[in-house]
Amino acid sequence: MIISILCGGSGTRLWPLSRELLPKQFAPILPESRSAKGSREGGDGKELGRDSLNTLFAHTLIRNQSFLTSHNATFSVITNDKHFFLAKDIAQDAGIAIDSYLLESLAKNTAPALCFAALKASESSPDEILLALPSDHLIKDTQSYIACIHKAIDLAQKGFLVTFGINPTSPHTGYGYIKAQDGIVEQFVEKPDLATAQTYLQSGKYFWNSGMFCFRADVFLRELQMYAPELLESCTKAYMQSKQSSPDPQTIRLEPRACEDIEEISIDYALMEKSSKVACVEGTFVWNDVGGFEALKDEWQSDEKGNATKGAYVEIDSANNFVLSDKLVATIEIENLAIVNSGDCLLIAPLNATQRIKELIPILKTTHLELTQIHNTAHRPWGTYSVLLESNTYKIKQIVVKPKHRLSLQKHFHRNEHWIVVSGSALVQIGEKEVFLKANESTYIPMGAPHRLENPGKIPLVLIEVQMGEYLGEDDIVRIEDDYKRQ
Numbered sequence: 001m002i003i004s005i006l007c008g009g010s011g012t013r014l015w016p017l018s019r020e021l022l023p024k025q026f027a028p029i030l031p032e033s034r035s036a037k038g039s040r041e042g043g044d045g046k047e048l049g050r051d052s053l054n055t056l057f058a059h060t061l062i063r064n065q066s067f068l069t070s071h072n073a074t075f076s077v078i079t080n081d082k083h084f085f086l087a088k089d090i091a092q093d094a095g096i097a098i099d100s101y102l103l104e105s106l107a108k109n110t111a112p113a114l115c116f117a118a119l120k121a122s123e124s125s126p127d128e129i130l131l132a133l134p135s136d137h138l139i140k141d142t143q144s145y146i147a148c149i150h151k152a153i154d155l156a157q158k159g160f161l162v163t164f165g166i167n168p169t170s171p172h173t174g175y176g177y178i179k180a181q182d183g184i185v186e187q188f189v190e191k192p193d194l195a196t197a198q199t200y201l202q203s204g205k206y207f208w209n210s211g212m213f214c215f216r217a218d219v220f221l222r223e224l225q226m227y228a229p230e231l232l233e234s235c236t237k238a239y240m241q242s243k244q245s246s247p248d249p250q251t252i253r254l255e256p257r258a259c260e261d262i263e264e265i266s267i268d269y270a271l272m273e274k275s276s277k278v279a280c281v282e283g284t285f286v287w288n289d290v291g292g293f294e295a296l297k298d299e300w301q302s303d304e305k306g307n308a309t310k311g312a313y314v315e316i317d318s319a320n321n322f323v324l325s326d327k328l329v330a331t332i333e334i335e336n337l338a339i340v341n342s343g344d345c346l347l348i349a350p351l352n353a354t355q356r357i358k359e360l361i362p363i364l365k366t367t368h369l370e371l372t373q374i375h376n377t378a379h380r381p382w383g384t385y386s387v388l389l390e391s392n393t394y395k396i397k398q399i400v401v402k403p404k405h406r407l408s409l410q411k412h413f414h415r416n417e418h419w420i421v422v423s424g425s426a427l428v429q430i431g432e433k434e435v436f437l438k439a440n441e442s443t444y445i446p447m448g449a450p451h452r453l454e455n456p457g458k459i460p461l462v463l464i465e466v467q468m469g470e471y472l473g474e475d476d477i478v479r480i481e482d483d484y485k486r487q
Contacts, residue, residue: 001071001129001153002099003064004117007057007079007087008107009136013292013357015364016342017324020373024290025136026086030054031300031310052090056290057135061096063142064133071153073131074099076120078113081105081253085381085484100250106259111270114213115224115235116254122217129156130220132213138299140286152214152281155183160279161223162214163272165207166287171197174291174355176209176268180280188273210283213267219277227274234262293338293354297322322351344376344387381484382407383460395472399453401426401461406454408482415469415476417445419453424461427454450480 011024018024028051052058067073075096077087081103091098102116114132121128131149139145152162163185165178177200179187188209192200200206224232238258246252263270272278290296300308306320307313312328315321323329325341338354340347345368349357364372377386382405389396401407401424409429419428420442428435428443429452435443445451447469455461479486 001067001073001131002076002117002121002124003067003073004076004078004114004121004130004132005057005060005135006110006113006132007077007083007135008104008110008113009134011136012361013355014290014296015357015361015372016340016345016347016375019371019375021082022086022375022379023083023136025057025060026055026083026090028052028054029290029296030056030059030138052093055090056138057087058090058094059138060133060135061091061094063139063145064131065096066146067131067149071129076100076102076117077135078102078104078117080107084251086379101252103251103253104259105254105256106262108259108262108264110211110267111228111231111265112235112259112262114220114267115232116239118215118217118220118224119236119239120252122221126218128217129153130213130215130217132215134211134289136290137210137212138288138290140288141284144285145283148281148283148285149214155279155281156214156216156219159216159219159277161220161272161275161277162279162281164210164212164214164283165280166210166283168197168201168206168208171201172208173197175289177206178209178280179206180282181205183279183281185272185278185280188268207280207282208287209268210287210289212283214281220271223271223275223277228270231263231265231270238262291355292357293322293340293349294351297338297351320351342375345371380407381405381486383455385465388464390472393468393470393472395467397465397467398422399461399463399465401453401455401463403455403458403460406483407452408477408479408484408486409450409452410477410479411448411450412469412476413448413478414471415467416447417451418466418468419443419445420464420466422462422464424455424459424463425457426461426463427456428452429454452481 007025009023009025011018014024017029018027032054075098077098079087084101084103102120117132118130121130155162163178165180171194173191173194176191177189178185238254241258242255243252245255288295288298297308302308307315307318309323311325313323314330316332318331318334320336321334321339323339327341329339336351338349338351361372377384383401386398388398421437421439423439426437428437430445431449437443
């Protein structure tokens with residue numbers, strides 16, 4: 001069995017915690033994990049300033065790792081190529097091996113993603129069982145979850161395309177619904193209005209659509225051939241072309257040009273609504289898609305007034321608030337608010353209106369584009385950088401480089417840089433010269449000089465970078481060589 005983890009979601013309704021370069025499945029949005037233990041030698045999952053084990057992606061891996069032995073399963077991850085290193089780091093922190101990666105540069109929704117996964121799985125065996133799971137959902141009661149997966153595997157082996165329905169607990173209008181009778185799917189329904197959702201809830205015949213699937217690769221591909229032949233043809237062509245150009249057969253980068261003509265479509269529209277072989281397993285476990293701050297608040301412990309908070313919080317006559325901030329927050333006579341301070345911006349909204357954050361993103365992209373893409377602390381394959389102070393002519397950063405990693409060989413046209421080592425050791429290349437620096441030592445990189453920073457040691461390298469110049473944008477980087485094959 002191959003457990004295919006889908007990591008394509010952006011989680012825009014959790015902005016400002018979630019950004020394009022750190023979407024919700026990779027962002028540490030959960031309370032501190034009590035069960036997940038970091039296994040990286042010399043680290044605890046926090047050494048880069050990212051508590052990776054409190055991410056939805058880590059919880060997904062840990063929740064399913066028992067199948068690695070019970071069903072001889074392997075993990076395969078489908079994600080954007082920009083998030084490849086995030087997935088690798090979090091899996092390493094969780095102590096879980098990923099057998100293969102499919103890296104997308106163009107997001108085409110779930111139907112092409114699952115088609116690529118099935119094509120990859122069929123190389124192992126045409127009748128390989130594929131368990132396809134979103135990476136950004138939270139599931140509790142692992143015993144019930146495992147029992148449901150076993151039911152789905154049995155049905156998949158009999159030739160069914162299996163989906164998982166969640167018993168609705170409220171007339172939720174943010175989910176799709178499945179109508180099923182005796183385990184056979186009769187209808188897929190898009191997100192309904194409130195009156196329709198109430199009717200579904202009362203009928204007892206409808207389930208929330210979880211977006212989880214289980215099927216044999218050959219059955220899935222045959223059904224695609226019947227109901228979506230053009231999609232199958234375009235995905236197969238793109239997959240084979242990308243496979244030939246990928247040096248590592250276990251890490252296939254899906255070429256942008258090869259994927260341009262693939263239809264962007266969900267698996268429900270492309271296949272599940274048309275096939276007569278779709279079965280439904282009723283999910284008896286506790287499920288949360290963490291689709292907004294109301295849902296996220298349910299995962300945090302609340303005080304006697306219903307306030308849930310991450311950091312220091314002082315209140316007078318305030319109730320049912322969700323406060324996430326690394327700074328002290330004080331409120332007076334405030335109720336039912338989400339107050340989220342991400343360091344570089346602050347969100348304040350009624351909890352029941354936070355679904356509208358999705359409407360805010362297009363506005364922000366026209367006024368503050370960078371704040372939709374990246375945090376003050378940005379994650380890179382080699383480590384992180386944090387902007388500490390910024391003006392029109394200078395910028396101060398903290399840079400943390402992982403042991404045995406290095407930045408690209410690069411140059412800048414508009415800025416000079418000063419580097420001061422805080423801890424660890426640094427090997428610095430400036431032009432043809434190499435300099436070794438330890439704590440409390442510094443160097444200067446003049447504008448236009450090719451340079452590279454490397455951590456040759458066994459502990460993280462921490463340094464302060466001071467940039468001086470008339471333009472300090474992150475796009476003033478010309479990469480000459482790069483270990484991570486970035487442009």
